[in-house]
Amino acid sequence: MRPASPAWLAVAATLGVLLCPAPCAAARTDMVRLRSGDQITVEIKELQFGYLDVETDSLGTLSVVWQDVVELTSTYRFVVEVSSGQRYVGTLSSPVPGKLQVGAGPALLDLSAVVSIRSDRTSLFDRIDGSLEVNFNLARANSQKQWSLDSKVRYSGLRWFHVASGSSSFTSQEGSNNTSRNNFTLQSGRVLANRWYYAGLFQAQQDQELGLDRRVSAGGGIGRQLIQSNRRDLELLGGILVTTERFEDVPGTQTNMESLMLWRYESFRRRSPKLDTSVTYILLPSLTDIGRVRSEVDFSTSIEVIHNFFVGLTGFDTYDSRPPDPALPRNDYGVSPSVRWKF
Secondary structure (H helix, E strand, O other), X not given: OOOOOHHHHHHHHHHHHHHOOOOOOOOOOEEEEEOOOOEEEEEEEEEEOOEEEEEEOOOXXXXXXXXXXXXXXXXXXXXXXXXXXXXXXXXXXXXXXXXXXXXXXXXXXXXXHEEEEEEOOOOOHHHEEEEEEEEEEEEOOOOEEEEEEEEEEEEEOOOEEEEEEEEEEEEEOOOOOOEEEEEEEEEEEEEOHHHEEEEEEEEEEEEHHHOEEEEEEEEEEEEEEEEEOOOEEEEEEEEEEEEEEEEXXXXXXXXXXXXXXXXXXXXXXXXXXXXXXXXXXXXXXXXOOOOOEEEEEEEEEEEEEEOOEEEEEEEEEEEEOOXXXXXXXOXXXXXXXXXXXXX
């Protein structure tokens, strides 16, 4: 087996260091009124996954359940997205309880229909969010040690979005060769009307367990947010990829064209303790090697223990119905506990 390239191990760490947002202070002049009648002067940070994050002078950072908010006011500009996929930009006000006016627009939005609010400041870092996750697994019986690092960073503009994710894992076991698995994915797209979007996709992979030395895929397609709410998201993307791959002990490099079908489901519990669940399934039937089908499944579930820190389980399953060498494994999978930090 070839040793893992250090460059793969640096991908996720580099993303986390370079793209981690710097704090940005603003005057706390925003107002939030709750269903209970309480009114709080705050600095509004963002609404995501059913929680409105705000900064206060005396209580620090608070996560307010969005269902409990009846009025919102801010002189700063925000990007507001509703469940239909429509986006609005402007200051925030609530002329009527339960309603939200963005800028000088005539439309009054139902607060229950708002799924995200984020700053429209010009700073790049203010438009970035993501997570960094560490997975680990130890087994005394066979001296097995397994660790992995996963990171995800998303930039959201008014019309364009960019999502980068990277993962790197390493497994050592007494009496067996060390193995590594590395993956980097970049997706860039433009938001269209009625929750539609188009996107380009780039992916680079390596998996010693499958004998995969290198796989690089590039292509694009069109997708839609089938469900978008404060409790769950369901996304579907279809398209075409051109893939080149090289396997260990198999001469030459193979190039294939594959159809892409991606389903991504995310759910989040709004009451404390917060619970996040994510499942991504990718199906890749080959168009040039008829009968060969690849698939990838990634899942994670985690519960918040302290603010923005989660513990849980993550897992993956990779399948190739017909690798170039029949002696190569068709399947690789794993499950491990994890610690995750969201920023």
